[in-house]
């Protein structure tokens with residue numbers, strides 16, 4: 001194990017996969033000569049050249065479609081969409097083509113693309129640069145959606161996504177690229193399904209993913225130290241398909257659940273996890289599940305207002321205490 | 327083009343005409359469901375271009391009006407008809423339908439229903455060819471109205487920028503459903519629109535299969551020799567409505583009459599009769615054979631095929647048993 005930053009972990013996965021297979025290439029805006037907005041592709045242009053590290057024009061739907069077409073020949077593109085807010089423009093090709101072509105061709109074609117995109121609310125980027133769009137991608141059959149909460153996952157998920165024959169969307173967080181974490185020294189492929197117990201506990205389950213895992217972990221510490229409540233934190237790094245079994249297992253143990261998401265509540269991860277709990281283990285519950293979500297508004301520019309609409313660890317702690325009637 | 331090739335081409339075009347007309351009837355009989363877009367009137371486009379290509383080697387991609395392109399690429403017409411009948415023996419096992427015919431073993435990369443969707447896919451296939459250092463090209467057939475999508479401009483720009491081996495063929499039938507081209511498009515001559523990307527182009531009579539063949543031969547030679555993308559505009563006309571649900575009430579009768587005289591099958595037949603390469607009798611026999619084959623082999627096959635099983639539903643949503651899904655390795 002060695003410590004590295006989130007962006008370095010991604011860069012290492014690119015480097016290894018492109019070294020391993022000459023048909024892996026990457027594309028995106030400013031990823032080559034400029035080295036990538038968040039440095040995730042730093043040094044690759046110098047090492048692999050312009051044919052495999054392609055600076056694209058600002059044509060999200062076009063270059064995503066181009067990547068999908070290339071993937072029909074089992075050439076493997078890693079497509080970076082500079083910000084998840086811009087991925088709306090690529091959804092036509094991702095949803096209408098990548099997600100459906102294997103099915104509608106009766107299994108004849110595959111679209112083994114990887115699309116990586118940073119999203120979430122950072123620092124005062126305004127309404128059009130603060131979207132959280134995981135809910136949109138995870139609602140579409142035929143796509144895999146994963147989201148790393150630490151450098152180890154960022155590295156291992158990208159490695160598996162490149163080799164997997166399905167189209168995979170990787171949702172990253174703009175605030176997490178400089179986060180440090182342990183990454184195995186040897187090659188590591190992270191599963192694209194399942195979930196991880198980020199912290200074991202017996203009293204309540206906190207479901208998080210991506211940045212909200214960290215809010216959950218922080219809240220769990222406070223709950224343990226100040227309230228004697230042992231929360232289990234489940235990291236839902238796979239958003240589609242969601243880990244039904246893992247969700248049920250934990251809730252059947254703790255009998256209480258709080259789902260924490262950075263996005264607006266409607267049609268989101270929280271709603272989906274609640275539905276699964278309802279369908280699979282309703283009678284295990286000692287209290288109604290609760291979700292902690294963003295306010296249902298576009299993200300404001302003002303710093304104080306911005307912070308107020310996005311949940312944090314204190315909100316998670318408060319929600320848990322409420323579940324326990326405190 | 328030698329005489330044998332001409333005779334075969336005539337037969338193929340006539341087959342395409344009869345196949346599509348039979349689809350029309352099958353739709354009326356409710357054996358075919360959903361959207362059905364037919365190709366009569368435009369046969370010389372697919373046949374002229376693909377005759378000049380290396381089918382089975384070159385990649386072909388198109389829109390929802392795709393049966394004839396698939397068959398010319400080598401997809402078995404029985405499998406196409408069975409697909410239209412939504413049967414398991416269909417080329418996509420009944421999961422695709424008329425707008426989504428695929429024949430990947432023949433490098434027919436599919437029909438797609440989103441207008442303009444295949445533009446970037448074709449550029450991507452060409453990128454794949456380039457990375458594999460192959461000498462194939464990708465040929466993308468789309469309609470005139472598709473050129474008003476952003477994907478048209480995005481793809482032409484990238485194809486030129488990266489010198490991709492892709493031939494864009496515009497089947498300009500003057501309409502996008504019921505909207506005539508001059509009511510939707512500022513520049514009516516489509517081949518002129520690509521000059522802003524510095525892509526060479528040509529416009530030819532798409533009703534004359536020999537002219538299409540000649541123009542396509544030049545275009546393909548350009549692309550295959552590594553000179554980058556090319557745009558070929560074929561002036562054509564569809565003899566039926568846009569799809570089966572189209573009233574076809576928006577086209578002036580006079581326009582239909584003029585174009586009706588430019589029937590690509592009849593024009594080519596008459597030329598071959600004139601040169602003495604076939605007789606009226608030969609043509610009649612050819613037609614009867616085709617009608618017989620369609621009825622006795624193709625329709626019967628589609629009729630007798632099984633409905634797809636429910637198990638198919640889960641099979642192709644995601645790739646089955648991919649080891650990397652569980653973090654394993656191959």
Ligand SMILES: Cc1ncc(C[n+]2csc(CCOP(=O)(O)OP(=O)(O)O)c2C)c(N)n1
Nearest residue numbers: 391439440441469470471472499501502503
């Ligand atoms: C993105 C999108 N918008 C609208 C439609 C509906 N539609 C289907 S075909 C068509 C007209 C396309 O005309 P053209 O590209 O000229 O092809 P043609 O049908 O004439 O061969 C339209 C508007 C669609 N399928 N996809």
Ligand SMILES: [Mg+2]
Nearest residue numbers: 469470501502
């Ligand atoms: Mg048209």
